[in-house]
Amino acid sequence: MDRIVYVLGAGFSAPLGLPVMSNFLFKSKDMYLSDPEKYEHFDKVFEKIQEISVAKNYYKTNLFNIEEILSILEMSEFLDGLRLKDEFVRYIRDVIDFYTPRLGEIHRPGNWDDFVFGRGENNKLFGFFVANLFGIKFREHDDRQRGKRAFFADISRNRNKYDVISLNYDLVLEGYSDFINENYQVDRPLSFIKSQYKEGDDSPHLAKLHGCVEDGNIVPPTWAKGRDSGIVPAWKAAFSILEGASHLRFIGYSLPDADSYIKYLLKSAVLKSQNLKSIDVICIDSDGSTKKRYDDFFDFPFYRFKNCSVLDYLKGLLETMPSKVAQPFKEVDAALIERGHEKFMKS
Template sequence: MEKVVYILGAGFSAPLGLPVMSNFILKAKDLYFQDTERYSHFNEIFDLLNKMSVIKNFFKADLYNIEEILSILEMNDYLEGQNNTEKFKQFLRDVIEHYTPGIVDYNEKVSNWHDFVFGQSESNILYGHFVAELFNLKFEMLNRNDRIIKFKRNHEANTEYSVVTLNYDLVLENTIRYLNRKCDVSRPITFAGNAAAEAFQSEVQLSKLHGCIEKMNLVPPTWNKTSNQDLLETWKIAQKQLREANHVRILGYSLPISDSYMKYMLKSSLLESKHLKSIDVISLDPSGEVKQRFDDFIDFNYYRFKNGNIVDYLKLLNDITKNLKMYSSNDQHIHNHLERVHSEFMSSL
């Protein structure tokens, strides 16, 4: 069985409207002015930012980029025992939760249930197809009158997927929870955040290197990566995922210069890789700078870089799913075409 690991950066979730590092503060201010009473605690963060502006009298600093802000705050907290970083974690959670779109229930009367089983909006459908492919799901309409849909994992698939993400959000988890709630399942499927993934066939490994807003174990993407011991096990599992991978696919990650820790993570993981066949990167890159950074970092004959939009990647998956009529009958729907989609997308001009 081929093992594929997807590494997801902020660019994976950004099409849904979630903020990225460079626009996080601007989106937070938009949120604050929409409801100043509910988000009144943001004032403390904004006051802190104003206080930090004195730094610009001496150094170049981008105080609209939370990576730089948190790096400064975490260093100060580390040396002086303050708790500004904890305040920022709550701030991060509030902003991300607001901008994460909910899943709109599909209309019970629709006939093309193969699409709307993931929800009614286009974004729900696009990201839903991707998640279904990760789990190799097989859907079946049990009762058309009562709209009862059942799904299970297709264990005859010859590809095993797992995910390593740098994002705090719950985009992937929300899709699975929606399916578990909306469909008739004997055993819910989940993303596993620990070693239990190997023990249960209903789970796909999801390693969140920076933590998760749900658990509030957030680790800012800053210099001090050893400050949160709770995530040590997650990093170990992610290293194991990458070490055993046949194919590594990086989506929506630009390899910032400041992310030296991620470079060492990849190097240490692939140091003992026994059968790595490919490394593919898909990222928006209008200036060519992102490709240059990856080219300078990766020296592997089977590495490819694609200047591409994640939405186009997901739309191709959705289109091929429809065009191939991949269900054996009108009452079945099997997700097993991600490999073809990825190949076509990487080879397209």
């Protein structure tokens, strides 16, 4: 059984409307203008950003990029022996929560297998990706004698093991797993293992290196990410995940130069890796710089880079999923991600 690890960057969630570092400030201002009273606490954040604009008089400074803004602020706080103010953590949490999509109520027409995750193309793409991680097969049992329809989400046996390392705060993955729990009969509730690494558990692990909006442990995306002890368990889990990986896949992550801590995590984990077979990267690269960073970092004969969007990748996976088995049983097997992945990388 292979163990496949996905490393998800901000580009993974961006198609759903989640902000990335470059547009975080703009999106937060849109929120504020939509309801100034509700988001009154944003005023302090915007005032602080205005205060540091003096840096532009001396240095090239991008005050539209939230990572650069928070890095400047946190450096000053760090030198004063303080932590970044709570209002900035609350600000980040509120913006992420606001733009996280909510899955609507599901309706099941006769061709329910076209609407496993309700309506909306993105819901279908991201929903099936999450279902793949758990190895789900959806099926309908039409009990015509009783005039009832029942819908099940069965976990496939003898499948590959999937784990996720995320650099995002959002609850996109958890939202789709919760949707399955709420709308299908399951063998057991689907849940990512997030607290610690558990060897032998067939549920996917999810290590969030910057914290999560769910538990309020948000580590600002700055140079000082490693100073927060609250994320140490997630980093330990990520290390264990990486050292056991058979296949490593980066999705929507550009490997920015500032993220040296990620590079050292990968390098330290590979020291104990016994079975790493491939490294694949799926990311938009408009000017060739992203591929160059990966090319300069990886020295492995089974590394591949694919310049494409996250949506293109998810569509490629979905196209290989068989469906529409004859009534009275109708099935949609989402546990076939490997065939779609390999076909996409070779296309």
